[in-house]
Amino acid sequence: MKTLVAVIAYNEERSIRATLEDLQQHNRGFDVIVVDNGSSDNTSALCREVGVPVVSHCINTGGSMGTVTSYFNYAWQHGYEILCQFDGDGQHLAAELPRVITPVQKGEADYVIGSRFIEKQGFQSTALRRVGISLFSWIDSRVVGHPITDVTSGFRAYSRRVIEFFGHRFRHEIHDTNQLLLLSHFSGARILEVPVRMRERVHGQSEYDLINALTFPFKGLVNIGGVLLQQRLIRERR
Secondary structure (H helix, E strand, O other), rough: OEEEEEEEOOOOOOOOHHHHHHHHOOOOOEEEEEEOOOOOOOHHHHHHHOOOOEEOOOOOOOHHHHHHHHHHHHHOOOOEEEEEEOOOOEEEEHHHHHHHHHHOOOOOOOOEEEOOOOOEEEOOHHHHHHHHHHHHHHHHHHHHOOOOOOOOOEEEEHHHHHHHHHHHOOOOOOOOHHHHHHHHHHHHOOOOEEEEOOOOOOOOOOOOOOHHHHHHHHHHHHHHHHHHHHHHHHHHOO
8 A cells, every 4th residue: 555654843853864764764665755844943954865756844833743744644645545754853763664654544433543551661751741742642532432641642543534534625724733633533433542652752842832731721612613513513524
């Protein structure tokens, strides 16, 4: 199945080469692109040196969800059947890709989340972030109807069904992973979590600054409420 691994990056010049080389070492027939979210450093140039195509934003979108919109559009336009998000900061391990991609390949799921918290191996995020992750994972679990433990995980894979929905039919902005997950659920996607290992970021810093961290819970609740209000319309159009 035609598979794309989309690496999202913002000012990751100290990590991106190692990330791409890790993907090359563990490549089992997938294509790789980097979606650069308006970096001001040499991220894009280093990707091209390694020989990986880059989709560059002319400005930073203010968060990683702008790159999500870009990779869905790219995957739809280029006919990919499986799409996987992979972070450029070195936290994700290419050796774990089969765990995330295989359920989509086998037709067992349309939206697969690589969770740090099932087997509790590797880096478990900070204590403060785990509180927010637990809250929104609990809320989303109630809506989806089965347990979700790591709703903010950036290690995700999608089937053609989800690619088509976000790359072709859903013509609105995506704000966070709660919205992404619930929109996928109401559009008919089968959602599955699998255990993965992650490592701690060594270089660079997250796009979420202090203001984003403080407003994240409020924005998350608003996004969940918005999707719940739209669920009938989404189901009718799926």
